[in-house]
Amino acid sequence: DVKVTQSSRYLVKRTGEKVFLECVQDMDHENMFWYRQDPGLGLRLIYFSYDVKMKEKGDIPEGYSVSREKKERFSLILESASTNQTSMYLCASSGERNQPQHFGDGTRLSIL
Amino acid sequence: EDQVTQSPEALRLQEGESSSLNCSYTVSGLRGLFWYRQDPGKGPEFLFTLYSAGEEKEKERLKATLTKKESFLHITAPKPEDSATYLCAVQGSYIPTFGRGTSLIVHP
Numbered sequence: 001d002v003k004v005t006q007s008s009r010y011l012v013k014r015t016g017e018k019v020f021l022e023c024v025q026d027m028d029h030e031n032m033f034w035y036r037q038d039p040g041l042g043l044r045l046i047y048f049s050y051d052v053k054m055k056e057k058g059d060i061p062e063g064y065s066v067s068r069e070k071k072e073r074f075s076l077i078l079e080s081a082s083t084n085q086t087s088m089y090l091c092a093s094s095g096e097r098n099q100p101q102h103f104g105d106g107t108r109l110s111i112l
Numbered sequence: 113e114d115q116v117t118q119s120p121e122a123l124r125l126q127e128g129e130s131s132s133l134n135c136s137y138t139v140s141g142l143r144g145l146f147w148y149r150q151d152p153g154k155g156p157e158f159l160f161t162l163y164s165a166g167e168e169k170e171k172e173r174l175k176a177t178l179t180k181k182e183s184f185l186h187i188t189a190p191k192p193e194d195s196a197t198y199l200c201a202v203q204g205s206y207i208p209t210f211g212r213g214t215s216l217i218v219h220p
Contacts, residue, residue, distance in 0.1 A: 042210060
């Protein structure tokens with residue numbers, strides 16, 4: 001089975017801090033994604049990557065950056081955390097373009 | 113632009129009361145339609161992939177069907193443990209497009 005592991009289930013940070021969310025997948029998938037999920041808004045794509053060191057902006061990249069130095073690892077960075085970035089963050093990976101995504105269990109991030 | 117609309121937003125059923133969830137979509141060149149189940153506080157869990165109109169997939173009490181414009185997730189004789197949010201996504205362009213989901217509650 002595909003396993004996508006997110007480093008933290010719950011995280012509390014302060015406004016202005018630099019925050020790192022880590023995601024690791026074990027299926028040698030090319031594609032990796034970061035979403036945030038808020039009540040009533042569904043899944044919104046922040047960034048995705050289709051190869052090592054490659055990244056593409058999603059629908060809401062402002063205030064975020066990403067890093068993919070190794071194929072199995074995709075990191076989301078909040079450069080200067082703000083309260084409106086309090087959310088559930090979900091990482092996913094996929095293989096071929098017509099294959100489903102596999103999700104981690106999410107990180108519930110609170111910015112105080 | 114690919115679009116996915118799921119209905120209803122919320123559905124309450126009694127245990128054993130069968131029903132269907134709808135996923136309407138517009139996509140340029142469908143490469144796959146995916147159904148996921150999401151439990152509170154967890155990530156979506158993959159259920160089915162459908163690739164072409166007329167295709168059907170089944171798993172326990174769930175059956176997914178596909179036409180050129182919509183997909184249905186039929187739930188037969190649901191149990192309380194089927195309570196979850198069900199998400200539909202389409203893969204046309206490189207990035208999958210998700211619907212906002214249907215929240216299903218099954219009462220014992």
